[in-house]
Amino acid sequence: MQREVGSLPLAPALRARLAAAGFQTAQELLETGPCGLSKEIGISKEEALEALQVVRQECHGDAARTAGGSGATRKFTALELLEEEQAQGFIITFCSALDNILGGGVQLTKITEVCGAPGVGKTQLCMQLAVDVQIPECFGGVAGEAVFIDTEGSFMVDRVVDIAAACVQHCQLIAEAQQEEDHLKALETFSLESILSHIYYFRCRDYIELLAQVYLLPEFLSEHSRVRLVVIDGIAFPFRHDFEDLSLRTRLLNGLAQQLIIVANDHKAAVVLTNQMTTRIGQSQSTLVPALGESWGHAATVRLIFHWDNSQRLATLYKSPSQKEATIPYHITPHGFRDVQPPAVTQNSEGTEMNPRKRPRREEEKQQQFQS
Amino acid sequence: MVVLRAGLCPGLTEEMIQLLRANGIRTVVDFVSSDLEDVAQKCSLSYKALVAVRRVLLAQFSAFPANGADLYEELKSSTAILPTGNPSLDQLLDSGLYTGEVTELMGAPGSGKTQVCLGIAASVSLSLKQHVLFLDSTGGFIASRLYQMLQAQTEDEEEQLEALQRIQVARVFDVYEVLSALQELRDRLSQQVMSSTGPLKIVVIDSVSAVIYPLLGGRQSEGLAIMMQLSRELKTLAREFSLAVVVTNQVTRDSSTGPLKPALGRSWSFVPSTRVLLESKEASWDKGTTRRVAALAKSPRQPTGLQVELDIGNGDMPEPSPVTPTQGL
Numbered sequence: 001m002q003r004e005v006g007s008l009p010l011a012p013a014l015r016a017r018l019a020a021a022g023f024q025t026a027q028e029l030l031e032t033g034p035c036g037l038s039k040e041i042g043i044s045k046e047e048a049l050e051a052l053q054v055v056r057q058e059c060h061g062d063a064a065r066t067a068g069g070s071g072a073t074r075k076f077t078a079l080e081l082l083e084e085e086q087a088q089g090f091i092i093t094f095c096s097a098l099d100n101i102l103g104g105g106v107q108l109t110k111i112t113e114v115c116g117a118p119g120v121g122k123t124q125l126c127m128q129l130a131v132d133v134q135i136p137e138c139f140g141g142v143a144g145e146a147v148f149i150d151t152e153g154s155f156m157v158d159r160v161v162d163i164a165a166a167c168v169q170h171c172q173l174i175a176e177a178q179q180e181e182d183h184l185k186a187l188e189t190f191s192l193e194s195i196l197s198h199i200y201y202f203r204c205r206d207y208i209e210l211l212a213q214v215y216l217l218p219e220f221l222s223e224h225s226r227v228r229l230v231v232i233d234g235i236a237f238p239f240r241h242d243f244e245d246l247s248l249r250t251r252l253l254n255g256l257a258q259q260l261i262i263v264a265n266d267h268k269a270a271v272v273l274t275n276q277m278t279t280r281i282g283q284s285q286s287t288l289v290p291a292l293g294e295s296w297g298h299a300a301t302v303r304l305i306f307h308w309d310n311s312q313r314l315a316t317l318y319k320s321p322s323q324k325e326a327t328i329p330y331h332i333t334p335h336g337f338r339d340v341q342p343p344a345v346t347q348n349s350e351g352t353e354m355n356p357r358k359r360p361r362r363e364e365e366k367q368q369q370f371q372s
Numbered sequence: 373m374v375v376l377r378a379g380l381c382p383g384l385t386e387e388m389i390q391l392l393r394a395n396g397i398r399t400v401v402d403f404v405s406s407d408l409e410d411v412a413q414k415c416s417l418s419y420k421a422l423v424a425v426r427r428v429l430l431a432q433f434s435a436f437p438a439n440g441a442d443l444y445e446e447l448k449s450s451t452a453i454l455p456t457g458n459p460s461l462d463q464l465l466d467s468g469l470y471t472g473e474v475t476e477l478m479g480a481p482g483s484g485k486t487q488v489c490l491g492i493a494a495s496v497s498l499s500l501k502q503h504v505l506f507l508d509s510t511g512g513f514i515a516s517r518l519y520q521m522l523q524a525q526t527e528d529e530e531e532q533l534e535a536l537q538r539i540q541v542a543r544v545f546d547v548y549e550v551l552s553a554l555q556e557l558r559d560r561l562s563q564q565v566m567s568s569t570g571p572l573k574i575v576v577i578d579s580v581s582a583v584i585y586p587l588l589g590g591r592q593s594e595g596l597a598i599m600m601q602l603s604r605e606l607k608t609l610a611r612e613f614s615l616a617v618v619v620t621n622q623v624t625r626d627s628s629t630g631p632l633k634p635a636l637g638r639s640w641s642f643v644p645s646t647r648v649l650l651e652s653k654e655a656s657w658d659k660g661t662t663r664r665v666a667a668l669a670k671s672p673r674q675p676t677g678l679q680v681e682l683d684i685g686n687g688d689m690p691e692p693s694p695v696t697p698t699q700g701l
Binding site: 003004006008009015021022023024028058075076078079081084085086109110111247248251254255257262264293294295297298299303 | 398493506515520539540541545551552582586597622625635
């Protein structure tokens with residue numbers, strides 16, 4: 001109850017007036033009451049009542065938390081968090097090397113940022129993830145829905161159809177190979193139409209629309225509670241051109257990042273952002289670095305950088321709280337985002353690599369192919 | 373600036389307050405700085421009563437001077453030094469984290485700040501068996517990585533589980549939530565509810581710039597006010613309850629080619645007593661290995677410019693590496 005007035009979430013003008021009137025702690029405010037308060041600092045009775053409600057909420061929240069309940073603060077011991085993490089799934093990318101360096105796939109409740117030069121495959125990965133998040137649990141997925149926020153207009157539905165068809169086919173092969181009850185049942189609902197109908201697409205044309213969309217996300221997600229992936233394809237684009245006030249841009253971007261973390265945490269969703277690259281000119285050479293500045297680098301929990309090495313596409317894990325830095329090659333096929341096939345192998349013309357968590361059934365798959 | 377209220381001190385009655393207020397004296401400061409003879413005349417109150425009230429108010433609201441020797445004794449008995457679990461970092465910090473002070477770790481993204489914080493939490497919880505409060509504002513706290521670090525330090529599963537239970541994590545994504553969490557900590561510590569927290573000696577906030585940045589900049593000054601409120605809360609918590617407070621901060625550049633400097637500006641730079649800059653050399657992301665270097669940027673005890681190589685451990689014990697001082701010790 002000894003909460004200082006300066007630390008309460010009130011409007012700055014109101015806070016300034018309260019400080020000038022000599023109020024120091026929340027206790028004093030509550031004792032004065034709305035009529036006394038409106039007289040002392042010269043605001044209307046309704047405003048005083050509103051302010052006191054906010055104060056009361058904060059103080060009751062504090063009291064409830066001190067009394068031993070966890071209340072509204074998200075407070076856990078590390079052991080509880082460990083158990084929670086171990087039970088959490090990942091969104092696989094169908095490229096097992098990438099899944100490996102990410103520690104199993106794209107993590108839920110974290111923000112993953114993908115940076116890269118134009119044409120290297122960022123939007124392809126986003127579309128692949130929007131399909132992969134819907135894989136039923138018996139096949140190793142998280143059975144969720146996806147929100148796709150597009151700022152650049154690079155979302156091609158025909159491409160998503162190709163990727164989704166390949167994914168459904170892959171799951172069908174597994175189901176036929178393993179012949180389990182729940183696999184076949186899951187396949188009934190996992191079809192092209194259902195995949196496409198569970199990707200919620202938003203098109204934002206400038207940064208104000210993007211900010212509005214992100215701030216409206218919590219409401220949307222509470223109505224659609226099965227959403228497990230939010231993709232923002234092109235977070236750099238609306239913020240890079242025509243922004244005169246750079247400090248305002250930093251402020252908006254950081255507010256956006258915090259809002260996305262809250263969304264990811266509260267709704268157990270993975271947030272994937274794509275960023276562009278810019279050139280930093282040093283003394284002797286110039287390097288390609290992710291756009292939007294130094295402070296934006298702290299927004300994402302996991303950062304992947306896609307780049308070219310002659311004609312091979314490479315993915316580098318640049319920032320991760322739990323995995324080592326590593327670089328792997330990947331491939332983009334007509335079926336989507338895939339591993340690079342090692343040269344020695346395979347009569348398997350699809351080029352799909354199995355997820356390491358699924359039991360390998362390559363021999364039976366090959367037999368299936370020869371038979372069919 | 374406390375408002376005068378009835379019952380603030382024995383001689384102060386409601387009628388007195390009304391009379392004083394009618395003449396423009398509302399707060400304690402107004403009262404003690406005004407000419408009492410004048411006030412007695414204007415408000416028709418007894419001069420003796422006013423003097424008595426002033427004496428009591430001054431005694432109540434002024435700070436007592438302390439003896440330097442007493443202060444030293446008190447510091448010696450209440451300050452503890454917590455080893456961070458990383459010998460080279462301990463060397464940099466003059467054998468560890470001092471309680472009663474705020475220590476700051478700053479670095480570019482991917483330089484290892486969260487890893488060092490996890491290492492500190494693991495070491496304090498496991499070797500010292502103290503409780504740790506971890507305020508996570510970026511979502512970077514990964515319990516499995518912490519578990520990996522604990523597994524590297526001890527084989528005993530019982531100990532690992534106990535250590536995990538001693539670390540309390542609060543997810544605070546907004547500056548007001550941080551302030552609430554700190555207020556809650558203050559209430560708990562002052563009521564000495566030992567059962568839930570146990571002996572708490574360290575608070576880690578990762579990161580403080582993520583919650584303040586959305587409020588800074590633009591043309592509004594509320595961000596600065598909140599930042600100062602937060603810094604005051606951290607420093608008084610550290611001092612009053614003998615806690616070691618560790619915060620992490622970002623780095624920014626003045627222009628796209630300028631040198632790196634700590635974020636949050638000049639006002640924040642007075643808050644931590646020790647600042648460590650974490651860098652990864654060979655910072656371009658297409659090379660394989662990176663060397664991580666910790667440099668001392670501000671310290672009350674060691675010469676600045678000291679640098680050590682830091683190994684954040686990939687499952688093995690970190691090796692102590694030689695310190696390269698740039699000034700003589």
